[in-house]
Amino acid sequence: MFTFRLIVVSITLSLHLTFPLYAQLTTTQPTPSSPPAAPLTEADIKEKMTIAALRDAIQSIGSAEEQIRQKEAELEAAETDERRLSIANELQELSSRLSELRRKFESIATGVDLERFAARPATTFNWQEEVQVILGPIFEELKAMTARPREIEELRSQIAYYERRLPMIDTAIENIQKRLDLVTARKLKEELTKLQKDWEDKKENMSNQLSVLRYQLNEKLGTHESLVTSAQNALRDFFKTRGLNLILSVLAFVIVVWFMRVVYRLIVKIFRPDLSGKRHFLLRLFDVIYHLLTILIGIAAFLLVLYVSGDWVLLGIALIFLFGVAWTAKQTFPMFWEQAKLLLNLSTVREGERVIYSGLPWQVKSLNLYTKLHNPALKGGLIRLPLRELIGVHSRPFHKDEPWFPTREEDLVMLADGAIGKVILQTPEQVVLDTLGGCHKTYPTQSFLQQNPINYSINNFGVFVTFGLDYAHQAQITKDIPQTLERILAQELAKEDYGKDLLTLLVQFKEAGASSLDLLVVTSFPGKWAITSYFAIGRTLQRIIVDACTEHGWGIPFPQITVHQGIASQLEQKIQPENGQK
Known part of the structure; x- marks a missing residue:
């Protein structure tokens, strides 16, 4: 009982302290004479709307205070504890509503969003304290970025709430009025009249609340900037604070990488490769250590700049990103280990050896994060590959006489599909032939x-x-x-340009054919005459042989049909008896 009375007294004292404010705001002050009013500007109209909203708000405050006074009087006249407790609960609700009205009044009068003004960074999260320190500023930043749309949505939901309630209040007042017109009992009529006044007060309060909320919504929507202006302001604010911190941290990372590169080159000059072009194992080991240290020190410099600048949002995002990378690296550690062995020249691919990649032979020129493969027989035959592309590939030592490609440009070739032509271009992607007649035929290198x-x-x-x-x-x-x-043939071929380079000339009996006795003529020449004289040599041999046959009277046979005499006589004997029977 003592606690209940203490609550009532404290609520009453807090409400009485607000009376002077209400009296000052509702007192009409004499206005001095003024010159004729100038045309109203947009700012003047806005101020008038603000004053109107303030009047509605102060009217709602006054109405709430009046209701509180009535409830206090009812509380003093209450006879039972149950009634007192019920009135005390109503007083507490009215007090909360009055505080909310005052807060809105102050927000309209000052033009300051009091919730954002009084907001404090959240200190309680469901995660562990270490993660909270990192993620807290990020969530606060996200909340600040979405504050305006959330406030607008909240105002709209409150307006919709009051707009749905007002028709219900009108219906309630109409129903009470109908019952008042019908009843004659004094006590019942007094209760209905009192109830009607309560509902009318509710309607007035809700109408005032609705006008205040609509004003606040119009204020929020009226201050909306264009998309370009918002983007410009956001970029300007970003580069003043976080953008500058981000640029400085990236610059620190670049400077560290550049410095480590300079140190690396100095050490490489000391441990030069030997005359065979092979690098020392210590130099390869240093390559691996260099890449690891460059990444670690660069990341440390990046984070240190963010830490010194106090930008916990970017620092938290960077740490989360690094944590994700580390978590992913756990799954790919075997691949990183294989790459480290490749860098150390201890894996299945060795520097200076021959390797087959994409169906073509290559020489491993250098093993590094980006490995160089070279094929000297191809135009554009130098490619750079990420080191991971060589995982699972095998290399071997090669002999100096091994060809890197079966042809060279300007070579005459014949393919399995019957195409004959001169190679005019061969690259890692394609081989182009200049075929008979001058047309070009292109093959993918592997198909060739x-x-x-x-x-x-x-x-x-x-x-x-x-x-x-x-x-x-x-x-x-x-x-x-x-x-x-x-x-x-020897005499006649000597008269040709290629005749002086004749390597082999052989004429031999080959076989006895169906209608001729065949001779085989074999000649061979150096490869340099293939592209210009291969087909001409064949024609020349045919010409010389025909001329020799003419000169010496050697007959050249032609395909013929020979009927054997024995077969002819048998046919004649068979035909004669048949004719006699006829």
Whole structure:
């Protein structure tokens, strides 16, 4: 009982302290005479709207105070404890509403959002204290970024709440009025009249609250800036504070990386590769340590700048990002370990050896974070690969005579698909042939290799001609004719440009065909004549052989049908009896 009375007394004292403020604001002051009013500006209209909202707010405050006084009187006249407790609860609700009205009045009068003014960074989170220190500023920043739309949405929801309640109040007042018109009992009529006044007071308070909320919403929406202006202001504020801190931290990271690079080059000059081009193991080990230290010291410098500048938001974001990277690296540690072994030249790929990559042979020029592979036989045959691309690849030592590609540019080749032409371009991606007739045919490099090209321009090439003579020369075909024809060919080929480079000339009996006795002519020349004379040599051999046949009277047979005499007589004997029967 003592506690209940103490609560009532404290509420009463707090309410009486507000009476002077209400009296001062509601007292009408004499206005001095003024000159004719000038046209109202937008600022004047805004001020008038503010004054109107203040009047509505102070009217609501006065109404709430009046209700509180009535409840206090009822509290003093209450006869039972239950009634006193009920009135005390109503007084507490009215007191809370009065405090809210005063807060809104002060916010309108000062033009300051009191919630944001009095807001304090949240200190309690559900996470552990260490994580809270990091994430707290980030969440506060996110709340500040979304404060305006959240406030607008809250005002709209409150306006909708009051707009839904006002029709219900009107209905209640109408129903009470209908009952008042019907009842005649004095006591009941007094209660209904009192109830009607309470509901009318509620309607007035809600109407005032609604006007205040609408004013606040219009204020929030009226101060909305254009998208370009908002972006400009946001960028300006960002580069004044966090943007500057971010630039300084990135600059610190770059300076550290540059300094570590200078130190690295100085040490590399001391441990130069030997004459064979191979690097010392210590230098390779230093490469691995250098890359690790560069990353760690650079990150430390980045975080240190953010720490010194006191920008806990960017620092927290950076730490969260690093934590995510570390968590991901846990899954990829085996890959990093393999890359470290590659850098140390201790893995399946060794520097200076031969490796097959994308179906082509390459020489490993250098093993580094970006490895260089070189194919000297291809135009543009130097590629750079991330070190991780070589994981699972195997290299081997190579012999100096091993070819890096089966052809060279300007070589004459024949492919499995029958194409014959000169190679005019070969790169890691494509090989272009200049075929007979001058048209170009392009092959992807791997497809070109699958065609098993025959290269006539490397080493020597041969031209083979098979030529048939009549069976009338059967006695001479194995010795005399081949010797004579070989001598004639040697004399005539010597007259050609390529004849002086003739390497092999051979004429031999090949076989006895169905209608001819065939000779085989074999010649070979250096590869340099392939591109210009390969087809010309074949035609020249045919010409010389025909001329020799004409000169020596060697008959050249042609395909013919021979009917054997024995078969003809049998047919004749079979036909004659048949004719006699007819």
